[in-house]
Amino acid sequence: MRQQQLSVCQNNLDLTGAAIATADRTPNRDFIDDQILVERENVPSISLPRQSTGICHFALDMGGSLVKVVYFSQDSEDKTGDLPLDSSSMLGGGRLHFRKFQATQLEICLNFIEQNRLHLGAEGRKAIVKATGGGAYKNSLLFQRRFGIQLQKEDEMECAVAGANFLLETIRDEAFTFTHGQKDYVVPEDLHEDNDDLFPYLLVNIGSGVSIIKVDRSSFERIGGTNIGGGTFWGLCRLLTGLQDFDEMLACSAAGDNSKVDMLVGDIYGGRDYLKVGLSSSTIASSFGRVVTEEGSLEDYNKADITLSLLRMISYNISHIATLMAVKHGLKRIFFGGYFIRGHAYTMNTISFAVDYWSKGELKAMFLRHEGFLGALGAFLQDAQAQSFYSVPLRGPWIENIMKYSVPSFSWKQRMDFKADHIVEPQVGKVCTDNSCLYGIASGTSACSVKRVRFVAFLQCSISKDEQTYNRNGTLSQSVYFGTCCTNVDKKSLKIIPSLSTHKKNLSDQQARRRKDTESAYINTFQDRFLEMDRLQMDVLNLKQTLITFPLLCCPVEYEPDIIDLHESREEREYWLDILHGVSQGLLEKALTSENTRHDVCEACSDDAGERVAAFSTVFCGHLDRLREEPSAYGRIGLSGLFELREECLRAYGFRDAYFQVKKQENAAALAVLPDLFSELDGMLDEERLLVLIEGVLAGNIFDWGSQSCVDLYNKGTVLEIYRRARASVARPWAVDCFDKFRAVFFGNGIRVCQYNKALLFCDNSGADIVLGMLPFARELLKRGTDVCLVANSLPAINDVTAQELREVVHLAAENCKTLTLALSAHLRSSDNASLVKPSGILTVCANGSGSPCLDFRRVSLELCKAAEGADLIVLEGMGRAIHTNFNAIFHCDTLKLAMIKNSRLAEKLFGGKVYDCVCKFEPLCRT
Numbered sequence: 001m002r003q004q005q006l007s008v009c010q011n012n013l014d015l016t017g018a019a020i021a022t023a024d025r026t027p028n029r030d031f032i033d034d035q036i037l038v039e040r041e042n043v044p045s046i047s048l049p050r051q052s053t054g055i056c057h058f059a060l061d062m063g064g065s066l067v068k069v070v071y072f073s074q075d076s077e078d079k080t081g082d083l084p085l086d087s088s089s090m091l092g093g094g095r096l097h098f099r100k101f102q103a104t105q106l107e108i109c110l111n112f113i114e115q116n117r118l119h120l121g122a123e124g125r126k127a128i129v130k131a132t133g134g135g136a137y138k139n140s141l142l143f144q145r146r147f148g149i150q151l152q153k154e155d156e157m158e159c160a161v162a163g164a165n166f167l168l169e170t171i172r173d174e175a176f177t178f179t180h181g182q183k184d185y186v187v188p189e190d191l192h193e194d195n196d197d198l199f200p201y202l203l204v205n206i207g208s209g210v211s212i213i214k215v216d217r218s219s220f221e222r223i224g225g226t227n228i229g230g231g232t233f234w235g236l237c238r239l240l241t242g243l244q245d246f247d248e249m250l251a252c253s254a255a256g257d258n259s260k261v262d263m264l265v266g267d268i269y270g271g272r273d274y275l276k277v278g279l280s281s282s283t284i285a286s287s288f289g290r291v292v293t294e295e296g297s298l299e300d301y302n303k304a305d306i307t308l309s310l311l312r313m314i315s316y317n318i319s320h321i322a323t324l325m326a327v328k329h330g331l332k333r334i335f336f337g338g339y340f341i342r343g344h345a346y347t348m349n350t351i352s353f354a355v356d357y358w359s360k361g362e363l364k365a366m367f368l369r370h371e372g373f374l375g376a377l378g379a380f381l382q383d384a385q386a387q388s389f390y391s392v393p394l395r396g397p398w399i400e401n402i403m404k405y406s407v408p409s410f411s412w413k414q415r416m417d418f419k420a421d422h423i424v425e426p427q428v429g430k431v432c433t434d435n436s437c438l439y440g441i442a443s444g445t446s447a448c449s450v451k452r453v454r455f456v457a458f459l460q461c462s463i464s465k466d467e468q469t470y471n472r473n474g475t476l477s478q479s480v481y482f483g484t485c486c487t488n489v490d491k492k493s494l495k496i497i498p499s500l501s502t503h504k505k506n507l508s509d510q511q512a513r514r515r516k517d518t519e520s521a522y523i524n525t526f527q528d529r530f531l532e533m534d535r536l537q538m539d540v541l542n543l544k545q546t547l548i549t550f551p552l553l554c555c556p557v558e559y560e561p562d563i564i565d566l567h568e569s570r571e572e573r574e575y576w577l578d579i580l581h582g583v584s585q586g587l588l589e590k591a592l593t594s595e596n597t598r599h600d601v602c603e604a605c606s607d608d609a610g611e612r613v614a615a616f617s618t619v620f621c622g623h624l625d626r627l628r629e630e631p632s633a634y635g636r637i638g639l640s641g642l643f644e645l646r647e648e649c650l651r652a653y654g655f656r657d658a659y660f661q662v663k664k665q666e667n668a669a670a671l672a673v674l675p676d677l678f679s680e681l682d683g684m685l686d687e688e689r690l691l692v693l694i695e696g697v698l699a700g701n702i703f704d705w706g707s708q709s710c711v712d713l714y715n716k717g718t719v720l721e722i723y724r725r726a727r728a729s730v731a732r733p734w735a736v737d738c739f740d741k742f743r744a745v746f747f748g749n750g751i752r753v754c755q756y757n758k759a760l761l762f763c764d765n766s767g768a769d770i771v772l773g774m775l776p777f778a779r780e781l782l783k784r785g786t787d788v789c790l791v792a793n794s795l796p797a798i799n800d801v802t803a804q805e806l807r808e809v810v811h812l813a814a815e816n817c818k819t820l821t822l823a824l825s826a827h828l829r830s831s832d833n834a835s836l837v838k839p840s841g842i843l844t845v846c847a848n849g850s851g852s853p854c855l856d857f858r859r860v861s862l863e864l865c866k867a868a869e870g871a872d873l874i875v876l877e878g879m880g881r882a883i884h885t886n887f888n889a890i891f892h893c894d895t896l897k898l899a900m901i902k903n904s905r906l907a908e909k910l911f912g913g914k915v916y917d918c919v920c921k922f923e924p925l926c927r928t
Contacts, residue, residue, distance in 0.1 A: 057128035059380035062135025159378030173635035206338035230340030256308030263289025319354030562638030640854035666767025700773025764878025795851025803847035853880035
């Protein structure tokens with residue numbers, strides 16, 4: 001067969017920092033009549049952090065069974081008027097969204113396009129529509145008549161290959177194996193074992209039929225296929241069982257026993273294995289062969305048994321053919337895609353077993369999380385605008401934002417009013433005009449109150465894997481009722497919709513059906529915004545704003561920030577999940593206190609803080625429970641991912657800064673004693689002062705509200721009392737003690753002038769940590785002529801200082817310190833007259849692009865990357881940034897890692913230490 005070259009065109013999609021976003025925060029315009037009928041697969045969107053220009057096209061894959069849609073939205077398109085509720089929208093960027101519709105319900109797809117205004121391009125022009133699949137030809141006239149749009153047709157196979165290449169080269173944890181119910185995500189090194197390249201590979205695209213494609217870096221070739229595919233299963237199963245819906249068929253198969261209809265080897269050999277050829281007694285000898293030996297009609301057989309047998313028959317045959325093709329062409333990697341699989345565990349197990357069997361253990365089947373959208377995604381990337389996705393190296397800091405899988409995508413301005421006996425659609429009231437208010441409707445009957453019981457029940461079943469919560473068609477059980485606020489400009493009057501369960505006796509059959517359809521529509525709308533727990537596919541891929549790889553990071557491809565692998569052992573995983581469960585209770589109290597004391601939150605919004613706390617607790621603890629049950633549910637998540645998940649959960653429920661009040665009080669207390677500390681330090685000799693400064697950083701790092709041991713200390717004394725005790729107890733030798741090595745380099749082998757030109761100081765906590773620890777250390781560097789950039793979080797995370805807060809703290813400290821005052825203004829003087837010698841170093845503050853207690857150097861802000869120019873010293877402070885993450889990280893400059901360990905298990909694991917042991921790890925740049 002003819003080998004085809006992959007086309008390359010220039011486009012405007014910037015892929016830098018793209019990431020899987022685990023939930024879709026859809027704009028209000030999604031709440032439109034026909035859209036509630038859309039059956040959405042939960043396929044996480046792709047977030048694009050650096051996409052600044054608008055994208056005026058979308059793509060369709062119009063197959064024989066399904067129509068898939070891929071489109072782009074910028075975060076700024078959210079018209080709710082809220083401040084952003086999650087880090088992706090707070091940091092800018094945009095998302096690629098994925099939707100699917102049955103081909104027989106094309107009208108619903110067209111309504112979706114119209115209601116979301118996808119057909120309208122930039123500046124009033126019509127959108128460009130890239131289309132692939134047979135339906136692109138069949139339905140071209142329909143789009144022309146409805147929207148005045150001419151479909152731009154793309155080659156189906158080329159699109160599938162382009163989509164697969166994009167996912168495999170760009171998205172972390174996209175590919176995985178599935179054996180005996182266990183998901184194992186394929187790390188990039190496994191894909192690139194041969195000459196650092198994943199090519200060539202075999203792509204098995206299972207749609208209505210099956211295409212088997214050999215993919216090279218710049219070309220592809222269809223080397224085989226079969227007409228027995230997903231359409232075959234769907235059609236035969238419909239004829240044999242009467243089931244109509246594909247997902248219903250897959251669900252039905254889960255309860256089946258194929259041995260009731262299949263002839264097994266044991267049936268032929270009297271229950272014995274056929275050892276001579278290596279066949280066990282349970283091996284299928286003939287699909288549906290048992291039926292031949294029995295009397296009876298179709299009605300005598302269980303639908304589930306028939307469905308399972310049919311599923312196994314088709315899966316085995318596809319796998320057999322694919323394996324033979326891979327062996328014939330010497331290919332080591334087989335990726336299965338197409339909407340036949342749909343993350344269905346039994347299908348993946350069957351395919352995995354077959355590939356292993358027919359290859360004699362030489363090959364493994366690999367699956368893709370976006371496997372159903374390869375064609376649509378590839379078509380989207382064919383547009384000239386989209387090609388700017390490839391303007392930078394692809395394997396950037398794509399981030400999976402787990403939070404988005406299961407937190408409602410509506411803002412609190414759109415929240416639901418849960419009633420025991422009614423579904424309520426509240427009247428739209430006057431929206432809060434205060435931009436700092438994230439939630440609530442200021443007027444209206446009950447729009448600012450949430451009925452917690454049913455809401456919490458809904459949140460629990462949205463995360464729980466208990467299938468009894470769902471009906472057979474995948475919708476939520478009717479025992480959970482809820483409604484939606486209508487926020488359109490036409491202010492509808494309050495409508496009370498009686499729930500079917502309590503008012504059924506008062507309705508005619510026709511009325512009851514209409515009621516049931518209405519309730520199901522509401523339920524499906526909001527259920528679609530939650531994770532379907534048994535699906536690996538996703539809804540949105542999120543691109544974060546300007547998050548790129550830190551330029552001083554050595555070997556980014558090999559870099560793994562987390563030192564704790566939660567998949568390493570069940571015991572380790574259970575321990576940390578328990579820790580997070582425990583700490584979250586104190587976190588709730590602080591969040592509630594901060595919310596009630598903030599002056600920038602309206603009264604109506606603070607009134608519902610208790611309900612939001614309960615919702616946060618339910619969702620976050622639900623995630624932790626889910627991970628106990630299924631450790632790989634969210635990919636290869638590390639401990640830092642759980643910390644980030646916690647912060648995203650808080651932001652999603654309107655708690656922008658849970659420790660706002662605590663940080664404010666602790667900063668004030670520490671600043672009050674800072675001048676005395678400066679005077680004390682200035683009276684010391686150089687080497688003595690350096691040791692005291694490092695001890696001060698370590699002592700200050702005890703203030704960590706994310707640590708239970710620290711929380712216990714807070715209950716026994718004031719901030720200054722705790723700090724003084726910590727200073728007294730911090731004495732060498734430390735558990736990891738490289739101070740002598742650092743001192744020698746710092747003093748330049750006896751020369752009393754600091755050897756560093758510029759230092760990046762990554763700060764941790766507010767209060768004594770930053771004020772009495774890192775700030776005096778920065779001051780010492782400045783006095784010796786070193787430029788200092790203090791780096792802090794862009795968004796709040798527990799009691800960590802943010803860049804905005806840090807700037808305020810620095811200016812307040814400078815009021816009583818001439819060195820800091822000169823350092824803050826030094827860059828102005830030096831820019832005025834470059835010939836002037838700096839009296840001290842220059843002091844700046846920089847945001848790192850993170851909203852987590854940890855730091856992943858594969859995704860930091862462009863501001864930080866620019867600040868890193870000329871830096872020859874990095875100081876990482878705190879457990880989150882220096883221990884939980886980056887303990888083993890290597891940089892292209894000298895690195896000092898300082899932290900007090902507030903967890904006994906971690907101290908024991910790392911160096912056989914104990915709680916409150918200290919780490920002073922110095923790693924000079926190898927200059928040989």
